[in-house]
Every structure is written in structure tokens, then in C-alpha cells.
Amino acid sequence: MPDSYTVLHERLAEIHDLGRAGALLAWDERTKMPPRGAEARAEQLATLAAVRHRMFCADEIGRLLDRVRAETKGEPADSDRAALATIVGRDWQKARRVPEALRAEMARASAIAEHAWIEAKRESDFAALLPHLQLNVELLRRFADCYQGFEDFSHPYDPLLDEFEPGMRTHQMRDLLADLREGLVPLVREISQRPQLDDSCLRGEFPTEAQRELILQLLAELPLEQGAWRLDPTEHPFATAIGQGDLRITTRYDEDYLPTALFGALHEAGHALYDAGVDPALERTPLGRPRSLGVHESQSRLWENWVGRSRPYALRLHPRLREAFPRSFDGASPEDLYLAANRVEPSLIRVEADEVTYNLHILLRFELELEIVEEKVELSDLPEAWNARTERYLGLPVPDDAHGVLQDVHWAAGSIGYFPTYSLGNVIAGQLWEEVLSELPELPRQVGAGELTPLREWLRDRVHRHGRKLTPAEILERAGCGPLSVDPLLAHLRSKYGELYGGDPGR
């Protein structure tokens, strides 16, 4: 007779496998699927969601969890078994509140809306997306309603945020973003009064195939296991783990503007490095995935910005770019490349935004999400509301919805509560980088020499391996970073851009 933990583990492993199958279906949908397959794919994703939900919500899982909790009473909270019982116990309580039909409907609507979004964005036609958006939001309302009286949820946004950032509450996120705004707005203003940096070397003609080869080379130089990942083009880049040894990185190529694919791929590779670093002992359990999107995003942003947009990395990148695109880089020095890669300029597209203005894009999305959830804005008025906020935070008029409210897939995919985790990721990355730099003073030299394994090992030890066992706060605490704080991020930005733009912006 196998013990409760073994039985529970087997059940959860099956559910995990179905989840990975769903991840592959979603990856395929966004990278390979013939367009006419969208409808069948939506059904398949809905079925996988429904079956997983049913299997997970079974009474038997609850009984097994109870037993494992009882059996592990004396164990440290972060033992694999005790952590599983606690964390999955909460998952189970949460999942049981949501009817299976709603889960399936959300998966189906999301898959269908994602395809409508691609069309709507291409045509800059918000009206075409609107009914899908309305359905998604209606389903999210019903989802949020399932959590009345759950824990300390007090705002209708709480259950949505908790899906992506378990344990974080709306008011905490609001405070965090307010702190960021206070630091960033004067910094952006100061920078805007300085002479602008020249980024012309990054604008030109960059054939997709040449970009792809360059990026494959750069990714191969990251400490990613050989034969354990692949790179594909997509409309809205993402990274996903299909299983141990099977990471999927995607990117989008802009033939006129190099950073889109280049830094985008480094960003997604950061996600992949995180996924690859989870302790194999947690594999095929609900703990074998990253804890929160905020921590996940801290990894992607760290590799994209702290590594990728650093001076040492620019030095390393320069000869490769010159070889791939001599017309653009024969006349640009490594320092020119470094400056170009860090030009700060309010822009319309979030994923192409510089490190400094990026969080303003998040701020406007977070505020709109709150208004949607609080029913303070009609969905049909979203473009107007979007454009007004873009004017306010970025000082830019929005020429069309493709460059405005339609630019991101998240809302179309039924994800509200996701965006603010991007800024949280920046904040956490700032804290982790400050710490790793103090522990590995050789890091800048190593980045320049392409010796990136020490950084990966540090991150793996402090962050990746824990999977979902530790909360973001615990991860930061144990890593020596103290409590969550915007200060390291703001200090990093002030110091870096102070040097780049001259003077002492933002102080």
C-alpha cells in the first residue's frame, strides 16, 4: 500500500502532465498552427482545462492533502512534502470554488479571442475584438465572484491578481506602483531635458534570417542546456516550459529595428533559464513551476536589461553585430551600441520601451484594469481611456488602436491582473542584482567575457530551484535582499542613466 504522499504525487503528476500538454497546445497555437485550426484548438484547450480542473478538485485530492498535512506536521515548512501540502492545499481550496464549466469556458473564450486579437490588431479594429473582450471580462467577473469571503480578499481585483501573484493584494500593488511612479516621473522629466542619445545603429535593415542566426548564437552562449530549447517566431513573444529539457523561446522580428527581437529573445531566455533551474525533485508536482509571475519577470528583465543592456555585454555583442550587419555597425563603436541600446524615449509600444519608461506603460494598464474591474469604464470606451492615459504618462498621441489598446494580447487572452507583475519583476530584479553584484564582484567582467554560468548558478540557488516552495518575500529575504522595495531599482536607474545622460538626473 503506497503512502498518501506517493498517491498524491501520482495524481498531481498526471494533472501536471495534462498541464504541460496544454502548454504545448498553446505554444503550437501561437507559433505553428494553421489558422483554420483555431476553433478545434479552443475546444481542446477547454477540454484540457476542464479535465484538469475536475481531476484536481476531486474529493480524493482533498483527503490525500489532509493526510499528508497531518503526516508532515513535524517537518520544516520548506520540506518538499510539507510545502506541497500547504501550497497545494491552498490551490485546492481556491480551485474548488470555481465551477468546471466556467474554467472550460474561460479557456475556450481565451483561445478564440486570441485569434480574433491577431486579426483585430492587424486591422487596428478594436470593434472586432470588443465582443471577445466583453465575454472575457464577463467570465472574469464570474470567476472573481467565486472568491467572496476568501482569505482577506477585499477588492474584486484581488482574486485576479492572486492568480498570477499568489498572496499579493491590490492595495499592495497599488502602493508599489505609486512608489515607482514617484521615482520615475521626475527621472523621465530630467532625462527628457538632456541631449538625446543616438540609436541610429539599431535602426536600419535587418533581414529576419540574419537576426535569427545571430540570436541563435547569442542564446547558445547563455547557460542554457544544449539540446533542451528551441527558438521560434511569434506575434506576441513568450517563453514556456513543456517539460524538463524542453524549453520554448519565441521572439518577434522587426526588420527595421533590431532591439525587438534581440533584447526580446534575451528576455524570454531569462524566463527559460528560470524554468530550467527548478529543482528536479519538484518536477511533475505543482511546486515544480515558478512561484509568481513577478519573480518570473524578475528573471527575464534581469537577463534582458541588467545583463543584455549593460556596457560589458554591449562590448561582447558589438563584433557579432558588426559581422551580421556590417552596414549598420561598421560605423558604430561598442560604446555607440551601448548608448543606443539605452536610449530613453517615451514610446507607444510597451515591449519596445526602454528600461525607464517601461513601468509607465504598466502603470496605465494597471489603472485601466482597476477601472474595468470596478466598472468605472465601459469596455467600448477603452481606446479613449487608453489614449488619454498614454498622453498623460508618456506625452504621446496614439495614432491608432494597433499602437494603443490592441498592442498586447493579455486582455484578449482573458488575463487581467497579469500586467502589474511586470513592474513587480523589475523591482525584484533590482533587488536581486544589487545583491548578486555585492556577492560576485567579478560579475561585470564575467558578463563581458561571456562567463554567465556563475550568475545562473547564483540565481538558481537563490531563486530558481525553489520552484513554488517559497513566496517572493521569502525568496528575497533568504537571498539577502531584505523586504520588497523599489529603492534598488530606482537607484540602479538613476545611477545608470545619470551617467548615460550626464548630470545627475532624477536626484
Place this chain on the structure above:
Amino acid sequence: MPDSYTVLHERLAEIHDLGRAGALLAWDERTKMPPRGAEARAEQLATLAAVRHRMFCADEIGRLLDRVRAETKGEPADSDRAALATIVGRDWQKARRVPEALRAEMARASAIAEHAWIEAKRESDFAALLPHLQLNVELLRRFADCYQGFEDFSHPYDPLLDEFEPGMRTHQMRDLLADLREGLVPLVREISQRPQLDDSCLRGEFPTEAQRELILQLLAELPLEQGAWRLDPTEHPFATAIGQGDLRITTRYDEDYLPTALFGALHEAGHALYDAGVDPALERTPLGRPRSLGVHESQSRLWENWVGRSRPYALRLHPRLREAFPRSFDGASPEDLYLAANRVEPSLIRVEADEVTYNLHILLRFELELEIVEEKVELSDLPEAWNARTERYLGLPVPDDAHGVLQDVHWAAGSIGYFPTYSLGNVIAGQLWEEVLSELPELPRQVGAGELTPLREWLRDRVHRHGRKLTPAEILERAGCGPLSVDPLLAHLRSKYGELYGGDPGR
């Protein structure tokens, strides 16, 4: 309260969706997956198999089937509801005999062995595959043992064959292949005494990318729905349907020999056309898939050989080949191409075999499968047994196992009972072609003009739309082809190759 049929349909639709997810996982494994992902993928496939099996074998499904059978007593046997109750009822009886753990183990072992096979074939190292083969065969024995006393199963090969060709028995297949052998052996002998046809235009330098573009163009000219299919390279070509509007065709490129990819792709497109033609009303039910592999193969062989290797198609193909590969085709006439595409020559590799000797490849495999199942051959002696039979049927020495027993994936993938359906497919294709030609006398002209929709419509009406509702015998009967018979195939080969090789071979 929904009626029994509706509830049953919902349950079966879920199982169907999980099956399609499994098909995508398998497609991905063979076309996209990073090699290090093999282990996790095997677990995922095993889980999908186990969960589907569990869901399908549930008592509830049996009760619903009983009820639907009772409710549909007065309906014609080929009504959607009655056919579902009968055919799925048999599926259920069969499935209930197999323990879930065995199903999962078979899926896992198959996925792992397939990867071992790729390596083993590359290194021509049979010993590396042997333990996987032993496990697969052991599992198949246990599987076959589940069917003691089932229907009229009397040979241990019966349950294996029935998986791919439901209703057909070992002795029937043995007789059919004996008939074929009797007709083919003298034909091959006669041809071998004639002056050989020149196929030098098909041997040369054919860069993969140019082949791919050509094949994409040819497939686009087939009556496949636009935006509903894709083409990818793979090691062992196949076609699979992931859902309505989502067909995956694969092919293998040989840069020295054009027919491998060219006729291989037409072959797989024939499978895809079948999958695309099933009545949408049967979608997401167990009837929404082709009935038997024999009928499936009849479609692929029909498009590959009766269409693709016909004189009118060669005429149509010629200018395209000349444009893509001027060095090879500037000096070859359309008639040269036709002759080259139909050169008969005993060879080592089944998938590259000509139309006439092809079935000898199947014969040797079928005989070996029977010996394996009857425990008349040790698996470790398979290479020897293979080589001896290749000598006997094809008159060729086998230089290494990569060109012998390791050439096909089937046994590695745990499929015994699959091979003979290829010859069955040729036989059925012969019958269907004879009939369609008598009904559509314009067909050869249409093929030459690229008007392939009338052929597809005829096939769709007589074969495709029925899905699993009709048995192969019923399909042939209703299509006007009479009972299963090797005569039309043999007559086709005698007439075609009689003209090609001069004289009157084979009579």
C-alpha cells in the same frame, strides 16, 4: 435533463480532444521537440493515454452506450447515433480488457523507443534498439493476452492487427498477401529481364529549400483547404490531423534523390485529404476518424501513385521541376520524367520502393511479425532474418541494419500489425481507382490540368465522409467496387508496367 446520446457525445468529445492533444504531442515530438525533452514527453504521452483510457473505460460510458443502443433500435445501422452505439460499444468492450497501467506503459515505452530508434538508425546499431524492442514486444504480448476468447480471435496476431484494421483476421491478411505475392513475383521477374528505364533526372543535386518550395506549391494545388495544413520535415514521414482545419503533413528531404520528398509529400497529402473529408457531423466523436489504416493507406497510395506517378501528372510536374532544378530537367522531357518516376527496381528501402516491388517489402515484414508473435524468431536474430528475406524477395544483400531492420520506426514505436495495412491500402486503392475511372472518364485529363477537386469529391463521397461508420468492405461495396480483391491492383500494375517496359510483363 440532456438525453443519453448528448451526454455520451459530451464524454466522448472530451476523450477525443485529449486524443488530439496526444496527436499534437506526437507530431511535435517528431518535428519540433528539442531532443532533451524526450523523457518528459514520454511521461506526458503515457499520462494522456492513461487518462483517456480511464475516462473511456468508465462504467458510465457503458451504461450510456447501452441506453443509446436501446434508444436507436429502430434506426438504420448507419445513422450517426446507431453507428456510434455499435462501433463505440465494441471499442469499449475491447478497451475494458486492457489494464490502464499497461496502456500507459505502452505509450511510454513507445515514445522512449522512438527516440532510441533515431539514434540506433543513425549509428546502424541494432543492439542499441534491442532492449527497447524487447520491452515493446513484451508489452504487446501482454496486450494480446488481454483478448483471449474475444470474438473469433484465434491467432495471437489477431488482436494486434485488429488495432489497426478492425475486423480483419490474420488468416485473411495472410491469404491476401499470398494472392499479391503470386501476382507480383512473376511480374517483377519479367520486368527485370527488360531493358531498364533511366531515372537519372531524379538523381542529382536538389537543395532542401528548393524542394520544400516546390512541394509547398504542389500541395497548394491539391484540393486541400487553404490555411488548414502545414508541411514540416521529419525523420519518418507521416500525416496527422490535430483537429478540423489543422492537418500536419511531414516529409523527408534527400538532397540527392528527388522522389523521397516529392512523392512522399503527395502520399502524406493523400492521408490529409482523407482526414479533411470526414463528415463534420462526426467531429469530436470516435466515428470522426478514418475507419482502418488500410482504407487510410488506400488514399495516400492513390494520390502518390495513381495520381502522382501518372503520365498526365508528370506532364504537369515537368515545367515546375525544370524551373526549380534546371540542371536536372533541362535535358529531360516530360516523358523522361514519367519513365523515371516509374522505374521498377528491387531496392532496400520500403518508403522509396517503386509501386511494383513495394508490396514485397510489406510481405517480408508481415512474415517476420508473425514469427515474432509466434515466438519463432528471437528478437536478437531479427537482423539476420530480415537480411535473409530481403535476399529472397528482393534479391539484394543488406549492407547494414540502417538499410535493413532499422529502416522503419514502426516496431520501435511498438506497432506490430501495422505494416500489412500498407498492402491492403494498395489493394483498396486499385479497386477505388478502377471504379472512379469508370465514373469519371475525364479524370486523366483533369489530373493533367490540375483539376483535382472532382476526384476529391468522389473520394469524399464514397470514402472520406463516412469516417468510422462503415467497414472497409461496406465502403468498397457501396462505392461499387465489389468485395475486396487484388485483381484491380494487379491488372493496373500489369497494364501500366507492360506499356512502360514493353512486351507484356506478368502475363
